Amino acid sequence: MYFDNSATSFPKPECVYNAVMDYMKNVGASPGRGTYAKAEEANRLLYQTRKAAARLFGAPRPSNIVFTANSTEAINLVIKGILRQGDHVITTSCEHNAVWRPLKKLEQSLGIVVHTIPCSPDGSISVKDAESLLSPLVRLAVFVHSSNVIGSVFPVGELTEIARKHGVPVLVDASQTAGCVPIDVEELGVDYLAFTGHKGLMGPSGTGGLYIRDGLVLDTLKEGGTGSMAVSPFQPEDAPDRYEAGTINMAGLAGFKASLEFIDETGIEEISRHKQSLITRLMEGLESESDIIMYGPPSGVLRSGLLSLNIGGASPYDIAALLDKRYGIMTRAGLHCAPQAHRVLGTVETGTLRVSVGWFNTKQQIDTLVLALKEIAQELR
Amino acid sequence: MIKKITVVETSPCMADKTKLKGITEADCDLADLLPYINAEVKRADYKPGSISFKRGIIGFTIMNKNINITKFDNLTHLYELLDWVKEFLNDIEARKNSITPCYDLLKYPAPTEIYKLLPKTNCGQCGERSCMAFAGKLSRMNAEPEQCVPMYNEENSEKLKLLKEILP
Ligand SMILES: Cc1ncc(COP(=O)(O)O)c(C=O)c1O
């Protein structure tokens, strides 16, 4: 029983496996690098993947989507493509290391100044706090859409409106929300949205990308062959080629296209409802057990399909191991690459046990998990 | 109706090496559609058997099954343009019965007629050495009036209006 979908989703829809295999066996060619019929097929496949991603996020054009290896790369591209010596940046107090470490690195190397908007243990964040941190020195705002530890969904639309009113571009880290809640980049008004293919989007690992608003140009993270404009010694100016140096992960993207189509056919609203109902069922099931501490927003509030918990003072690692060995239930214990979020919860020393659901989890599985957690809690008493 | 347009070949643009041009092929013959396209598109260059028109800086030439496109940025851009042109041509095809086909050839105005309206200072801001050279380019639609900056001064507004009228 797999409950670690926030780390990476499993299983994937059947069509994803088939699409990867089909590309590898029957197409094979690299997009942008040839004029034979198979290369055309690869080009078309890549374009259709871009188009499907643009459609899911409400981006006006496929060329607003740049593919990267994951959201970590997409986030690094924006942070390092914008921030310069002495710039200020605002972010939240519960960012994943994918945001936090690049910022800390630039703090060391370029003397940037990082301001954090405090997030409460119940997973809420104040738009007013954000506004008070905006000064003319701020060059970028980075907001996680949903912390992978706390699970609440931040009001990034409102945060973005405030930031943009002060002329500050906004990057949203949608690693946990893409494929989990509906996202419309135009409605949210964001300038950049980073997503990863292997979590809620149900694609292969090694896929992901960045939405870039029309007209914005970032400095590059890497330079190299793009298949286009080979005579020029410089990287092309236009997206997506500018940011996609080197042969692209076409096998992964072929699978990603299939998973995006699967989400489109199933309906993102339907997926969102399903995950939310599973998490609500889990929280309601555990409510009666006073030794179980559930973190983040109360039951019923929208979550990105995950719940962090602890049982009394027991080590979450021990509980995860017990769940696996005795019940065959896979969860994840620890800091989940986001010590910042654990500081908010006061769990940075102990960590938490995280349960995260996917499209293929069922009510029955949740009920089994509830029983198992209660049994463990009673034994520990 | 076009179902699919396949890219046959792409290569650097002659005029602007930072852009690409491409040869593409639709899955059906478009010859019958040309006079209808001519009726729908302003400033199209129609000849029996082919038609060329521009959308911004992007050029399209249609001939039998071929749709050739110039001055796009990259392959993603090309496929976006193919999505657009497919929808555009299918829409014309769908409305064919209510469109009167047009067989008129594009009439290029004489360069001397254009020259009369230009500032005649040979200042070079348009990228040409002389106003006469620019007039030649304008007459063949290889330039845009916006390139002549002085033409947009207040005192030339009347001439600009006349110029836009005689341009195709
Ligand atoms: C909030 C958040 N941001 C970024 C990431 C990084 O994702 P990836 O490892 O796919 O780059 C994760 C993954 O755990 C995450 O939860």
Ligand code: SF4
């Ligand atoms: S910019 Fe206008 S005035 Fe100057 S040379 Fe060109 S056409 Fe003549």
